[in-house]
Amino acid sequence: GENVEQHPSTLSVQEGDSAVIKCTYSDSASNYFPWYKQELGKGPQLIIDIRSNVGEKKDQRIAVTLNKTAKHFSLHITETQPEDSAVYFCAPPSGYSTLTFGKGTMLLVSP
Amino acid sequence: DAGVTQSPTHLIKTRGQQVTLRCSPKSGHDTVSWYQQALGQGPQFIFQYYEEEERQRGNFPDRFSGHQFPNYSSELNVNALLLGDSALYLCASSLAGTANTEAFFGQGTRLTVV
Numbered sequence: 001g002e003n004v005e006q007h008p009s010t011l012s013v014q015e016g017d018s019a020v021i022k023c024t025y026s027d028s029a030s031n032y033f034p035w036y037k038q039e040l041g042k043g044p045q046l047i048i049d050i051r052s053n054v055g056e057k058k059d060q061r062i063a064v065t066l067n068k069t070a071k072h073f074s075l076h077i078t079e080t081q082p083e084d085s086a087v088y089f090c091a092p093p094s095g096y097s098t099l100t101f102g103k104g105t106m107l108l109v110s111p
Numbered sequence: 112d113a114g115v116t117q118s119p120t121h122l123i124k125t126r127g128q129q130v131t132l133r134c135s136p137k138s139g140h141d142t143v144s145w146y147q148q149a150l151g152q153g154p155q156f157i158f159q160y161y162e163e164e165e166r167q168r169g170n171f172p173d174r175f176s177g178h179q180f181p182n183y184s185s186e187l188n189v190n191a192l193l194l195g196d197s198a199l200y201l202c203a204s205s206l207a208g209t210a211n212t213e214a215f216f217g218q219g220t221r222l223t224v225v
Contacts, residue, residue, distance in 0.1 A: 034214075036216075046216075104153050
């Protein structure tokens with residue numbers, strides 16, 4: 001099965017700073033790499049994903065980069081805002097869209 | 112589009128009892144997966160249903176069982192509840208056809224076993 005490690009476990013930034021969260025995975029056959037945001041009391045929300053034929057994908061203030069050789073992908077959030085505070089999970093799938101979640105990164109954005 | 116809906120939102124059960132959780136997938140989706148999320152942890156895969164059959168299963172005991180109906184909705188059943196079954200249970204729906212497709216989650220059912 002897929003082994004997933006996510007770093008850091010906690011990240012505190014000032015509003016307007018950038019945040020980067022890194023995820024490493026073990027299954028070299030993986031070709032889909034999603035990031036989820038989970039707010040308190042809610043289910044995970046898909047915020048961005050990338051497929052293995054692309055090295056980078058951007059959506060406004062968030063971006064994901066992929067390094068298949070090193071087997072890691074990263075979430076980048078620029079110009080952070082207090083509403084970005086949440087727990088972020090990487091979740092590369094194994095099998096039929098069965099996601100293997102990292103342990104999560106708690107992002108705290110201070111005003 | 113109502114997205115993925117789960118019921119109930121909260122549930123309190125006594126050790127040894129049985130519980131049934133329900134999930135309606137996002138419109139157009141035919142695959143339902145269930146996850147257990149303990150406090151402070153990432154979700155753990157329980158099983159996945161497609162075409163009313165269990166297609167894949169994670170490392171969970173037989174006390175955890177499920178069902179998928181012809182309209183693609185699904186149920187998760189847990190028998191002989193243990194205190195350690197207390198968690199947020201999440202349902203995710205996706206569309207079969209490719210190995211890796213977007214999965215969308217419901218808000219979860221918070222189960223407390225006392």
